Amino acid sequence: MRRQKPSLLQRAFNVAWYATVGMKRSFQAARRSRLTQGWNARTSAGDANQVIYRDHETLRQRSREQSINSPYIKRFHRLLKQNVVGPRGIQLQSKALTPGGLADKRAREKIEKAWKRFSKKGNFDVTGRYSFVTFLNLWVETLARDGEVMVRLVRGFPNAWGFALQILECDRLDLNYNDLLPNGNRVRMGVELDDWERPLAYYLLRDHPGDTQQRPPARGRHLRIPADELLHTFEPWRPHQARGFTWAHAAMLELYHLDEYRHAEMLAAEHGAKLTGFFEQDAEWMEPPGEDEQDAEVEEAIEAGTAKVLPYGLKFTPYKSDHPATNFAPFIKQGLRGTAAGLGPSYNRLAHDLEGVNFSSMRSGDLDERDFYKSVQQFVISELLDFVFEAWLEMAMLNGALRLPFASLERYLEVNWQPRGWDWVDPAKDAKAASESIRNRTKSRSYYIRQGGDDPDEVFDEIAREEEALRERGLSVSTDPPTESPNEQDEDEERDAA
Known part of the structure; x- marks a missing residue:
């Protein structure tokens, strides 16, 4: 059955109804008003x-x-x-x-x-x-x-x-x-x-x-x-994207104005440090120079611990500079926080500013920042290294540089990429937590070795070689601290009490 088209009156009613519903349920961020005119100019419907x-x-x-x-x-x-x-x-x-x-x-x-x-x-x-x-x-x-x-x-x-x-x-x-x-x-x-x-x-x-x-x-x-x-x-930003753009796009404008402000403030401070004051002429004491005459030169060389007598008709007015301004450091810090948010690393790392940082905040910031770097590491692996290794292995086997049967190529393509790791933020506490996790079987030794950026197989082989060398020399391979006899424990307690 063919559907009948709505009448002109019905269509007008629908438009009015949807407009009313839209006014009640519209997103605040989508409203158009005089307060968002600048925002409207920056939007685009292009792909x-x-x-x-x-x-x-x-x-x-x-x-x-x-x-x-x-x-x-x-x-x-x-x-x-x-x-x-x-x-x-x-x-x-x-x-x-x-x-x-x-x-x-x-x-x-x-x-x-x-x-x-x-x-x-x-x-x-x-x-x-x-x-x-x-x-x-x-x-x-x-x-x-x-x-x-x-x-x-x-x-x-x-x-x-x-x-x-x-x-x-x-x-x-x-x-x-x-x-x-x-x-x-x-x-x-x-x-x-x-x-x-x-x-x-x-x-x-x-x-x-x-x-x-x-x-x-x-x-x-x-x-x-x-x-x-x-x-x-x-780095993908939107679907259908064919080209990329700089990672600093969200921070560049703010950083540009910040650098211009820093430069202007430094020049003003330098000018204020070099200019000590002005010499002013008093018309009651000194006649203005004629057309062919020039003002008398005033000696401005100053040495520490000396004073100067000014000629009649001149007075000295010190120049007081308010640069660098008192809000210079807070303004720079706030601007760099926005810059760091647009780039990825923490503000403290980007600005080399550890002022006011305690252990808890530093640990939290480090862990968050390391997650950012780990994401980039996996991006490098998936977008570059996997493809490079596969092409290299195939050509190296075909070229005879790697003497392995080419028919088994698929088995040789299995690899693991080990990115760099980081030292623990609190070595004593983190090592104790790692030991507890290994003892409780919630994490493996290999996991913590990989977190440090090392290959577990290489570490285990090195430990085995080390223990074998210790045995050959008649040395203990135990990693536990030596136990004390009861008499030695009593002596230690008496020494501590004294």
């Missing part, structure tokens, strides 16, 4: 790509400027590298298995040794400039600063493994290339997407757009790189 495309280049260049000139952005990048990558990088632990499902120690040792050799400077990337740790530091900083980073997987590279990496700035991913291809695929800011919005290829400019020595074009201005050869990484 993620439209919003990013409009401001992408400006955000990236301003973020790079602040990475050079802002001490706090520099500190943010340094904290990321120290806590996400660490001094040893994210360590590879092979978990290769035998066909029977047991640990394949021989294959694990071979894979880990080959990976360590590959991770050395001169082997890891195509330029020969970066080791594994240096490459990760550069990758993390580029990702945070620019909001996106590209790594090309170069298979068939002329080295022992037939494989190397090339890190690329996303300036080469043509931001202005947007097209609908004849096959139905779409190109959004240089990224070719299928109907499911899965990246298929990347259109790179043949040279960096900022390079003054551009090569002549050869068969077009783009290099089309298939998606299985290029890792384009950014």
